[in-house]
Amino acid sequence: MLQSGSVLFDPIAPSVNRFFSCPGRVRLAAVLALALVGVAIPNLSWARSPQFDSAALLTPEPTSFAQCPQFFANGTPPAITPRPQLRELCYEAFAVLHSGTTKTPVFVAQRLNRQMLEGANEKRAKRFFADARLPSGERAELEDYKNSGYSRGHMAPAGDMATPTSMAQSFSLANMVPQNAQHNGGAWNKIEQDTRHYVKRAKGDVFVITGPVFTDAGPRIGANGVKVPTYLYKLVYDATTQRAWAHWQENREGETVDRPISYQELVKRTGVEFLPRSALQH
Helix, strand or coil, X not given: CCEECCCCCCCCCHHHHHHHCCCCCCCCCCCCCHHHHCCCCCCCCCCCCXXXXXXXXXXXXXXXXXXXXXXXXXXXXXXXCCCCCEEEEECCCCEEEEECCCCEEEEEEEEECHHHHHCCCCCXXXXXXXXXXXXXXXCCCHHHHCCCXXXXXXXXXXXXXXCHHHHHHCCEHHHEEEECHHHHHCHHHHHHHHHHHHHHHCCCCEEEEEEEECCCXXXXXXXXXXXXXXXXXXXXXXXXXXXXXXXXXXXXXXXXCCCCEEHHHXXXXXXXXXXXXXXXXX
């Protein structure tokens, strides 16, 4: 069963504490694509032949996120495959579905708009921490990333954060995946900036869901075995126009920013319906 964190972590400052309270057990979500929870998918060339083994899925059920539904379009989180060690974490400016199997987020959800980003503070907190709401056996630790050859890649970017508290919280390792450093500072950074530029022009709320996709070839790092994703995606949904698109990137050096893929293509590649049907254009 999916659980919310039940232990407050020892955060960066006392003022952060009150934002990290979490409800007791929450009703599990359920059905996630194999790739997103650490179950291996074949190492495919998506550009040539996107595929997904739909027979491997169970019946989708919605995640709960009862304490922070505002980060999802129409207040409806994605439907995912039930797996052990999935926990919902609510932060001030984003929500995380975390996997204790990969020791990474399954996805991270945000609601952004022009007013929020106008208040964003580029002064970075730069104090990474492990969220103690997650049991020690299910989370990454700071030592896992040291000398690993990978950077701590934000899923909800620090550059999106409008308050000191949300900025500090964005450095939770629950919001990180092991990312190629050149990719993190290059193509992926460009995608994050382009997304912010779009939000600043949008007429209303824009919902963003970001996450990793794993293959059986992906290594693990550190004593806790943090899984390294093979791909990363960023889904952007404009609630005013009801348009959605996604960026799909390989987690490697030399990746460039290509044209986004369609929402339908993202669903095909991951097996996950990230948005409620009522949110999309018909």
